[in-house]
Amino acid sequence: MTVLHNPVLRGFAPDPSLVRAGDWYYVATSSFEWFPTVPVHRSRDLAHWEYAGHVEGAAPGGSLAGVPDSGGIWAPSLSWDGERFWVTYTVVRSVGTPYFDLDTYVSTATEAGGEWSTPRRVASHGFDPAMFHEGGRLWLLNLQNDHRPGGRRFAGIVATELDRDTLSPVGKTHLLLQHDRLIEGPKLLRRDGWYYLVLAEGGTGWEHGVRVARSRELTGPYALDDRPLLTTRDDESVPLQKAGHGELVETPDGQWLLSHLTARPLHTPGGRRCTLGRETAIQAVTWDAEGWPRLRQGGWHPAVDVDVPTRPHPLPPAAPPEDLSWPWSxxxxxxxxxxxxxxxxxxxxxxxxxxxxxxxxxxxxxxxxxxxxxxxxxxxxxxxxxxxxxxxxxxxxxxxxxxxxxxxxxxxxxxxxxxxxxxxxxxxxxxxxxxxxxxxxxxxxxxxxxxxxxxxxxxxxxxxxxxxxxxxxxxxxxxxxxxxxxxxxxxxxxxxxxxxxxxxxxxxxxxxxxxxxxxxxxxxxxxxxxxxx
The missing domain is CATH 2.60.120.200 (Jelly Rolls)
Structure with a gap:
């Protein structure tokens, strides 16, 4: 066993997307208006992480000139189909407007830190997309944004099948789930005959959380679990706050992990403030008798120290860069x-x-x-x-x-x-x-x-x-x-x-x-x- 100490990626490293490929675990995180675009880190033991590269070319034309602060590249989703890595993400060009003026892209690579294909634009319903691979078929999941006057900017989760070669839509777009509370950032997995939607709930601030829904059919209907898988909205004393935006990953021996974002606030006269931004953390997960995922430690609050089923694999200290590569941005x-x-x-x-x-x-x-x-x-x-x-x-x-x-x-x-x-x-x-x-x-x-x-x-x-x-x-x-x-x-x-x-x-x-x-x-x-x- 290995004990990891959260956050595992410290400082500005939000919206983690965790995937396992063989003996390696990879995490992609949001880069917003910063270069390098879509940083990717890797680890063998989930406790010690190293920078593996980034999705070069993620910004169309190599530039994000003009995008607003905290715009740019939001919430990349990394996946592995057994042969290639896939990444999908959204470039957001307007923040705080009904339209967001966004474009969703897909790129692939044989190595997560290697050369990525030229991104191709796909259906752009909203931000924080994800890919789901099953039986040679490819699905794009997304938030649906209703920009009309009186519309809901978080109007549900949709799925569209894409042709694997052309990335063009196959058939209609399916509405999977709508909910009174804000939900976004969908991730999809299949286990024991169920399709599980892992959702970011409540917005990315103090009300953030992870909620799960499931269905026997990919296209729904989905029923929500009656309790969150992860949140800190109910307790300001928890050291890891803003816990949300999760993704479930299975280990080689059948155990489960949850990656999520979190933040370590300072308590100031002006209130709680997270100067380090949102960071990446990992939790251990079990499944209850009804087939719902639960935190291994019980409850829904994130743990700082977590035992994970890996052999320790420490990394040598990172050498100072000889050029303007990572950690420069x-x-x-x-x-x-x-x-x-x-x-x-x-x-x-x-x-x-x-x-x-x-x-x-x-x-x-x-x-x-x-x-x-x-x-x-x-x-x-x-x-x-x-x-x-x-x-x-x-x-x-x-x-x-x-x-x-x-x-x-x-x-x-x-x-x-x-x-x-x-x-x-x-x-x-x-x-x-x-x-x-x-x-x-x-x-x-x-x-x-x-x-x-x-x-x-x-x-x-x-x-x-x-x-x-x-x-x-x-x-x-x-x-x-x-x-x-x-x-x-x-x-x-x-x-x-x-x-x-x-x-x-x-x-x-x-x-x-x-x-x-x-x-x-x-x-x-x-x-x-x-x-x-």
Missing amino acids: TLREAPDPSWADTTARPGWIRLRGRHGPESRWATSLLAQRVTEHHAEAEVTVEARPVTFTQAAGLVLWYNPEAYLSLDLTWTEPEGEPQRGQQWRGTPGAEGRTVLGLVERDEEGTRQVAVVEVPVEKPVTLGVTVEGADARFWYVRDGVRTAVGAALDFSRLSDDHGSRLRFTGAMAGIHARDPVDAAFTADFTGFRLTCTPG
Whole structure:
């Protein structure tokens, strides 16, 4: 037996889709507006996981330019037909609208971390689709969205048979189930003559859960179990909250597992806030006398430590990336040497500034997931900003309305007001090179502190996160010096503000130059250390 410790994928890793192929288990997770698209992890023992690759090409044309924050690629579903891996997912281009303006795609590969086929669009009834394979037949399951005035945006679960070669519909679309409570994210399996629908219930927040329905026929009718398989909506004290969006998988020896998303909240004066986003967890499952799945520990609350029927298979520590591959992530496009170059200066990353941080098109940002409530990031930067439009530095990022950054930039001489005189900021002339600490939330951007620094040599920037507090600092002559007071890191969470948020906090480096897109900054020694506890 192996004991796994939940979450098994920590930090921003939501909507897990678990599949077994031979001795390996694979999990695909949502990537939203981030690249790499559809990260895939693998494990032999369910406790130790490694990055296996991603579904390259999942974004049509290689770009998600223009998609809103928390839009993009939602809830991929991974499956294995004995010969090939299949993935289906939805690209959502509007968030919070009746239509969602979405497209559902299907792609296949012989290796989950290998080369995937060019995605093909299929029937796009709603988001969070899934595939079901049976006897050589292929079915697409989906949420049905009724966008009409007075319609229900979560109007039931539908299934459409697809031709395996053309992916075109075969016959009509079948309505499997409707329910008063919000249901989505359908997964389908067959066991002991029953078809089981595993459903995400209640939305992806504090009311989230997993509900199961079953039928003797694939096309229904389906009867709901009278109790949830998994939820934490009834108890705020459970350490793993927001438990939902599940998928059942059978082990080689006939035991069962449930993958699901979860979150570890901070308890702040502003309420519970999940700065790490939604994460991936796994539970052990049994079947009761009536043939319904139940958590092995009883009840419907997720366990942190779970015994699973595998032999321990620890993995060596992941080596730091030598290029801009995982764990680096970028917004709406893959990193490109035209703006993120690792060859111009060996051992350094050169970023060319482009749009500002609120852009949906060309943001020069490289970031990694924050995976624990105790974390520290640092990097050394060298740059020569000569106008206030140029800046580069260290950032804690959630989205354009929730970030904290310490940037090397230019400002007017001390005591002189801001008048937009960027043409006067030339080296050796008027103006100063400074570190500017900026806080951004839905109410706007505030400059918290300004520290003048010499421009002749690189400067090391850092930030320490302890729960809800983020403290920025820089190093001069070997001495760490604080910049400003502690800032509220908990605003960088799914739960702050009124708009839908689905990702998680990241730490990284960025640069901007919206005027000329010519300013460059060199970074070296980036380190992100996340400490459990």
